[in-house]
Amino acid sequence: MWYDERISKYERTTNPRFNLCCGGGKVELPLLQNPPKYLYQLLYDHDTSDSKNYQQNIRTYNMMFAFTFAGIKFNKSINHSRGPPKIRIQGQPCHRIGSMLPMPGKEPKFAQLYIFDTENEVQNRINAISSPHNQIQGHIVSQLSEMLDEYNMHAKSFRMARDRLQDGQVDNIKLKLIANREKDGRTYNVPTVPEVAALIVGDFGANSKRDIIIETQHGQLQRIHELHSS
Secondary structure, X not given: OOHHHOOHHHOOOOOOOOOOOOOOOOOOOOXXXXXXXXXXXXXXXXXXHHHHXXXXXXXXXXXXXXXXXXXXXEEOOOOOOOOOOOOEEEOOOOOEOOOOOOOOOOOOOHHHHHOOOHHHHHHHHHHOOOOOHHHOOHHHHHHXXXXXXXXXXXXXXXXXXXXXXXXXXXXXXXXXXXXXXXXXXXXXXXXXXXXXXXXXXXXXXOOOOEEEEEEEOOOOEEEEOOOOOO
């Protein structure tokens, strides 16, 4: 817990008390797991140049490995007055994946980077960011990618889709599953098995109905039954 969240009347004691953040000790949270070794070195080994570079550009490195984008358009035209930076959002915010393959002539981005042209993945990730490229170290990007492939279940799922595309002739389609969100949508269950065919956001029951829509790379939509052979 954070020391500054202590109750004000106990702020000068050596045995502070906390109430708001943990309900007076009634709320117990599990300890955080140790990060992977390479990430730990980047975060805490302050004497190395890689650690300094990573911490100075940590937001850029984080965005570089995002699976989804906000699905909205940003209007920055109102950001010319005094005060903190601000934007106007056009559209409904959501976690959007989009097509698994980029349109012809377009560079891959977001989840596409885990599937398309992975032989040049490091450079593709660097090209996908808007920040100055000269601050980003390619070997750090490469090792972060290897770390996610080993520890992140979502990354493994997309790599599985990549292998499926490379092993056989597969149409350029996008699979999107939408369930009836009667429960708290803020709860996400991490996959626990390696055989994941698609990412399903939310905690849906085994008997929940699924609305499955396939979309070709060119944007045509078709609703199919959940038992469809595809």
